[in-house]
Amino acid sequence: MTDYPTYANKRITIDKIVASHTFQGMHPTMQQRVRDLIEASAGRVGLGQGLREPSQQLQLFLNRHVVDPNGKYTYAGQRWSRLPGVAAAAPPGKSMHEIGLAADMTGDMAWLHDHVARFDLQTFEDVNNEPWHVQPSELPRARSSYESRPTWGLPPWDGSHATTGDAAHTAGIMAGGTASRPLTPALTARPGDTGPAVAVLLEALIARGLMPDAPGSRSGLYGPEPTRLVEDFQRTSGLDVDGVVGPQTWGALLRQVRPGDRGADVVVLQVTLIVRGLIAETVGNRDGVYGSATRDVIRQFQGLAGLAADGEVGPKTWTVLIGARTPVASRTRGATTPDDGVDLDDLDVLTAYDGLPAE
Ligand SMILES: [Zn+2]
Incomplete structure (x- = not known):
């Protein structure tokens, strides 16, 4: 079976990609386009991340910004500036990833560039210098523009996704029960590891x-x-x-x-x-x-x-x-x-994005 690249130099089958929460959390049309694109690449292109949890977006943002009264971004009632030498990361609530309308692809970016339009997707190569970031061609690029006229609606996209939504997940945590999914990628240490x-x-x-x-x-x-x-x-x-x-x-x-x-x-x-x-x-x-x-x-x-x-x-x-x-x-x-297999939902988003821009 063909496998496809993902973060941390891992490869993964289409079945595992499709089963992941980060894939399932995308809008159904987005899922179909991303899947078609991946399969058409015959192993050249894979999924890094689709849906991004607000907590992960917060990690990215806090990792790259500091409070600054003259800063250009507003988050949590304060102004923030981006640290020198790091790439952009939207504050929580501002990324299309958080509503399942963006995907970060991995692998052969030249192939992606040449074929992405066939799947009614656009990259952000010319927007934020993010050749791996794709969104539906016909939708506005900025989340605020999209949300002012949400032509595809807003999540949760269907009943199955609602069961893994924040309310159900939160209830599970509050009850002290087994969480259906982690909010952050799992930290596991094995003999010989670093990190x-x-x-x-x-x-x-x-x-x-x-x-x-x-x-x-x-x-x-x-x-x-x-x-x-x-x-x-x-x-x-x-x-x-x-x-x-x-x-x-x-x-x-x-x-x-x-x-x-x-x-x-x-x-x-x-x-x-x-x-x-x-x-x-x-x-x-x-x-x-x-x-x-x-x-x-x-x-x-x-x-x-x-x-x-x-x-x-x-x-x-x-x-x-x-x-x-x-x-x-x-x-x-x-x-x-947890099993030892590659799980897209467990890959550490911060490690994956280290040194890379992420919208
Ligand atoms: Zn992205």
Whole structure:
């Protein structure tokens, strides 16, 4: 079966693309056009992201902008300027991705350029220098223009999508049940890994007193020594002993943090916010002090996730921050864990867009 390129140098079948939430969340006509385009490319072009959750849009925006009284963008009642050297990202509520009328394609951009019009799609090559971003040819390019005259209507597009909509999802989280989908891509650390999940893991091991609070402990690598420590921790916690840090192990490792707290557990939270792109990577942002800046970010994130915006980071907020499919507080031995296959909905949008513009 032909497979198609997606982010992180992965390839994926059309079945998996079509089954993903990011594809299913697009308008049905948009789905058909994107699918036809992908299949016609015979493996050259794939889907990176269609529907983008508001929380992901917020991550992108906060990652690239700072509050500035003279800034050109308005969001959350403040003016913002784009950081130097980074590409555009619309504030939450302003992107066509959030209403399922845009898709970011991956793979052979020259092929896309040459064939996109055949599928009644236009790229943003000449708009924001975004050759991968496609929208329906006949619709306005800007979301505000579209919403002033929504000729294709507004989401949810059909009954099936409504069940995965914000209200149902929020209800699931509020009830403490298993979320049908994560609001953020899942952080999972496996022995030998580097990357965002490992940064959080190493900080959590330090906070637990399992590793010394020293630069050498923050190597960025999930090497043999941290693996041994995690396996010991899993053994004493009654978890599966495999060194894989997913929802169950996160649930046992991560601790509740509240506004006003100080210390190593706050650093774990701050590092998580940094790797999620919710706060900038500065020394002051990992000072172990849960002050008003950290609280504002958490409350905004909780609001988007449909949680009580109280700034308290307990199991529910950790679940959404970690991007787990099952609540991180779950410590049941043998409970289902996410499979290892490529899941479009789990690919880290911030990593995928690193250095690239994203509307
Ligand atoms: Zn886009």
